[in-house]
Amino acid sequence: MLAARRLPGLAARTSSVAAAAASPAVPHPAIRIAASRATLVTQSPPSPPRQALAFPCVDRLDERQRALEQGPEPMYEKVVQGYEVFETSEPLEMRLGGRLDGFRIAYETWGTLNAARDNVVLLHTGLSASSHARSHAKNPHPGWWESFIGPGLSIDTNKFFVICTNVIGGCYGSTGPSSPDPSDGKPYATRFPILTIFDMVNAQFKLLDSLGIRRLHASVGSSMGGMQSLAAAAMFPDRVGKLVTISAAARSHPYSIAMRFAQRQVLMTDPNWNRGFYYSGVFPHVGMKLARQIATITYRSGPEWERRFGRIRADPSAYPTFCADFLIETYLDHQSEKFCLTYDPNSLLYISKAMDMFDMSQLATRQDAPVDAASSAGGPATWEGTLKALTAGMSTIQMPVLVLGAQSDILFPIWQQKEIADTLKRAGNSKVSYYELDALYGHDTFLVDQVNVGSAVKGHLEIA
Amino acid sequence: MLAARRLPGLAARTSSVAAAAASPAVPHPAIRIAASRATLVTQSPPSPPRQALAFPCVDRLDERQRALEQGPEPMYEKVVQGYEVFETSEPLEMRLGGRLDGFRIAYETWGTLNAARDNVVLLHTGLSASSHARSHAKNPHPGWWESFIGPGLSIDTNKFFVICTNVIGGCYGSTGPSSPDPSDGKPYATRFPILTIFDMVNAQFKLLDSLGIRRLHASVGSSMGGMQSLAAAAMFPDRVGKLVTISAAARSHPYSIAMRFAQRQVLMTDPNWNRGFYYSGVFPHVGMKLARQIATITYRSGPEWERRFGRIRADPSAYPTFCADFLIETYLDHQSEKFCLTYDPNSLLYISKAMDMFDMSQLATRQDAPVDAASSAGGPATWEGTLKALTAGMSTIQMPVLVLGAQSDILFPIWQQKEIADTLKRAGNSKVSYYELDALYGHDTFLVDQVNVGSAVKGHLEIA
The missing domain is CATH 1.10.1740.110 (Rna Polymerase Sigma Factor; Chain: A)
Incomplete structure (x- = not known):
């Protein structure tokens, strides 16, 4: 049917110029079909039996x-292989209630941990990413930040020991809704407790504890990973040496x-x-x-x-x-x-x-700001209150920070990265680098733009 | 279950300050749960039997x-009442093939048609709007542009005779997929032919013919209505006195x-x-x-x-x-x-x-531009070719034009209104007014912002 209907107007169009000239108003010459309709009435062949459109999709x-x-x-379950697993029977109490009776964290590493155990870069992922940020012997498939991690690259594996985890709640080896609930061995499904970015970070620091890593050289993340790196720096300020947050936000806004x-x-x-x-x-x-x-x-x-x-x-x-x-x-x-x-x-x-629930002002204490740090996302009612709470929630972030964003990002618009930088400055941090990227790739700029993102990150990680 | 889980973390939090002080790394004071987890292990009550989340939606x-x-x-069918109907047994040949064997147009009018029949403003609608732009005796419910049409208002009914139609393809009285197919009396459903903006305009001008209206004072539209007003001006340049196109585009872009x-x-x-x-x-x-x-x-x-x-x-x-x-x-x-x-x-x-198929370059003739005006939306391959074809397709629009857009519009971003204005100027039109609105309401600005949109339209319609 479709083949028969291809460009069916062509035949009619070829003979319509004269008709157009005779019509009362002379329309644009390209609208010959329209103008000639009156004359086509008697010429039109009878309509074929009507058929419905096809819907191949x-x-x-x-x-x-x-x-x-x-x-x-x-x-x-089979998408990612070759990761390490940290497993503990220690419960993970969730910030908003509920807990996991033990949990697993899938992780991968690149580079070598030095004797002082102080050359660690913890890389946080976006929503759907696995721990497989870069290829290695156990998994030669390219990772999601393949061209950013390696010898001499943005995160230089000659210098740094890079750790990337699958987040709690994920499905690439870490405990998530598809994992068995120890109570009955069946998948948690929607019996899994509601999760926050802060819970993800807490689990990651349990892994660091198990590896004997006291202090990170840097916490690095993009998108939701940039929310985690912000949270990590605020929650564990004396365990995070530098902070990189790319295309992220200090709080999710209603459009996202x-x-x-x-x-x-x-x-x-x-x-x-x-x-x-x-x-x-x-x-x-x-x-x-x-x-x-x-x-x-x-x-x-x-x-x-x-x-x-x-x-x-x-x-x-x-x-x-x-x-x-x-x-x-x-x-x-x-x-x-x-x-x-x-x-x-x-x-x-x-x-x-x-991600929706994420709001750094929830880390503010009652004394610091008129916000209930325990409430899920209530938040203060006034704009001044919002800024005050956000500043209070981020006040422990006094290490050097790199904030990057792309002007073409719709999901995490550039004003959100500016808000991170401005808030940190307001909180007294004098070591905030803030770059706006004139990049074409929207939110995905962090995955694609090695030239701009890559060198900014390298400079920040390596400068004394 | 939900009630029982409200703020379940509160009890744990109150007793955690001392524990936090004893933990190896002292985190941000607000992260007391996280820091105290180790000490909570033995204190934790056994988990209640897990229940799944509720999903009221x-x-x-x-x-x-x-x-x-x-x-x-x-x-x-019952949403809109009190409209007039133009009905014809004349077929409507669709630009991309297929036809309707007769059609109906629902329309409403406001103001009085003068003796010269030259005070008509044709108002084109967006995707889902009916002909009910403004309340009247037969339908006292507020219309979709209620505050823009009336005595002394933006479209002044003391001066103008305003006509608004439900578009062909719609469901508020005009022939659309829900209308009976004359061949069997059953709804067309997806037997309805694929529709273009040009077909909608052709049907509207058949209505004007039936009302004895040779020439419009102005063709006015917003959103998809602004596509129609552009198309009307280009297709029937000697029947359109002025053109207003608001928050529209000369061609749909891939994001929309x-x-x-x-x-x-x-x-x-x-x-x-x-x-x-x-x-x-x-x-x-x-x-x-x-x-x-x-x-x-x-x-x-x-x-x-x-x-x-x-x-x-x-x-x-x-x-x-x-x-x-x-x-x-x-x-x-x-x-x-x-x-x-x-x-x-x-x-x-x-x-x-x-709307997706809309591209004013399809009105270009073969001689004017290297584009097949008959092709559905093929279009030229180069940027120069695109601009040339667009200019050619809009070359007949030489009447005074008002182009309005909102800088916060995501669906029809401001560069698209600028493209309309720039293209018209390139086509030699020296009477193009172009305003960018610093409005908060995105695409819906045209429905909401009476102050800015209203006076710009009034000025354009009434200036000599």
């Missing part, structure tokens, strides 16, 4: 669903919360999500795919897509479709399909919620 | 679904296409959507609600939400939930629930796709 999802119903797919809310909603309305108990059922493939499509839109920038995809259609001669049609749409479709089976849906829920 | 959607299955709801793609995808994956044939079945309530949530995020701005909602939670003392929790989330939930039963899902698909 819906067909494919149905097919995929049927395949998933046949049995389990290779999924996120809205974007993550939309992702959670599309996931949770997939019936296969089953209130989180899908581990022995069918994977909520459709919900995860849709969630990732929304996420992907927030990770890049309009100007980048304008240059990369413009308005080019996958098949410019095809009759338009509501399924992926423009290149930008096929890109979103492909990216989300590629991702959706490699990450645990419940991890997405818990970790994205932890 | 999923429960509500299930409930809503069951209610919808009981029978049809009052829906979009991506945002609408995500909306279509969540709708189309609702099984009740049923490839568009839901009119005698169950309404795809969930898909529509999710689509509207995404849309709402694109209509406003981060800074507005920062001021309006900040990080305030609906119930700051409640244990966090993945359902609506922050005020911004309850706002999105409420807005989308309110909207989703009042608009036809297939109209959303067809009209949002028409």
Whole structure:
């Protein structure tokens, strides 16, 4: 049907110039079909029987669903291999209530720990990243910051011992909703307690304790990792020598919360999500795919897509479709399909919620600011109160700090990085470097822009 | 369960200061739980049996679904009443192929048509608006531009005869996917042909013909309405006296296409959507609600939400939930629930796709630019080619033009309004007024900002 409908207007258009001249108002010459409609009435062939449009994307999802119903797919458990594991039976009390009766942290390292154990760079990850930041003997696949870590690179493994962990709540080896609950051996699912960025950092410092690492040379992170590095520096100021926070925020703002809310909603309305108990059922493939499509839109920038995809259609001669049609749409479709089976849906829920809840003013004490540090995200009512609480929550961060952001970032807009830098200065920190990057790649700049991000980080880590 | 888990960390926190002092590293004083964990190990009460989180939002959607299955709801057909109807058996040939064998246009008018019939302002609507721009005797409910139209107002009904139509493809009285196909009397559903902005305008000018209106004083529109007003001016240059285009674009850019793609995808994956044939079945309530949530995020701005909602939670003392929790989330939930039963899902698909396909360079002739004016949205490959084609497609627009945009608009970013103005100037138009609004309301500025938008429009319409 589609083939038959390709460019069906062409034949009519060729004979319409004379008709246009005869019409009462002479329109733009390109609108010949419109102008000639009156004369076409009697010429029009009878309409063919109407057929509905085709929806290949819906067909494919149905097919995929049927395949998933046949049995389990290779999924996120197998995505990452070759990491080390720290395991403890010590409980992890969650900041907002509940606890884990013991937990595991998956981690990987690069470089060599020196005798003084003071050359450690702790690298924190974004929402969906594993501990695999860089390839190594046990896992030769490129890591998510492959070109930033290594001999002579941004984080120089000739100098530093780099540790990267999978966060608590994740699905790449650390304890998360897909892990067995010791009480019955079944996955926690949505029995997992609500998680905060502060809980992730606490777990990471338990790992450092176990490795005998008292003090970090630096805490480094981007995106949610930049929230963790901020939190680590404030929570353990005498254990963090330098701080790097890239494309992050001191508190999530409502626009980013809205974007993550939309992702959670599309996931949770997939019936296969089953209130989180899908581990022995069918994977909520459709919900995860849709969630990732929304996420992907927030990770890049309009100007980048304008240059990369413009308005080019996958098949410019095809009759338009509501399924992926423009290149930008096929890109979103492909990216989300590629991702959706490699990450645990419940991890997405818990970790994205932890990002929403993040607010450094929660580290302020009652005396410092009129905010209840114990409340989840109540926060003060006035703007002055907000700034005061934020400053109080970040007042222990007095080490050298590098704050980086990209002007094209929609998810963590540049004013949020400026807010970090300004707040630190207001709190009396005189060693804050703040760079705005005129980069095209939006939030993902930290993954892509080795030239700008890479050298700023190197300079900050290595300067005396 | 939730009540019992409220602020469960409080008890532990009160006794933790001494423990913190004894811990090897003294962290920030607010992180007393973290520091005292080691000492808490033996003190911790045994964990209660784990319970899963509650998901009231999923429960509500299930409930809503069951209610919808009981029978049809009052829906979009009844939302708007009291409009006039233009009906013709003349076919509407669609620009990209296919046709309607006759069509209806719902419209409303305000003010009085003068004897010369030359005081007409044609007002074009955005995606989901009806012809009800302003209240009147037959429909006293406030319209979508209530405060902009009336005696002495922005569009002065003492001077002008204002016409507003529901677009072809809509569901408020004009022919759209929910209308009966004359061939069998059943709704077109997805048998409706793919629609373009140019087709909408063609249908509107058929209405003008029927009213004996040869020439408009002005063509005025915002958002998709600003695409229509641009198209009308280019297609019928000798029938349009002045042009106003607000928060619009000369061509949709990939970021806005991506945002609408995500909306279509969540709708189309609702099984009740049923490839568009839901009119005698169950309404795809969930898909529509999710689509509207995404849309709402694109209509406003981060800074507005920062001021309006900040990080305030609906119930700051409640244990966090993945359902609506922050005020911004309850706002999105409420807005989308309110909207989703009042608009036809297939109209959303067809009209949002028409916006994606919109590109004024398609009005360029072959001689003017290296672009196939007949191709759906192929477009030229180079940047110079893009500009040349766009200029050629807009070359007939030589009447006075007002271009307005809001700097906080994410969906139709300000560079797109600047592109309209620059292109018109490049095409030789010396009567282009271009204003950038420092407004907080993002894309919705045109609905809200009567002070700035209202007076700019009035000045343009009334100046000699």
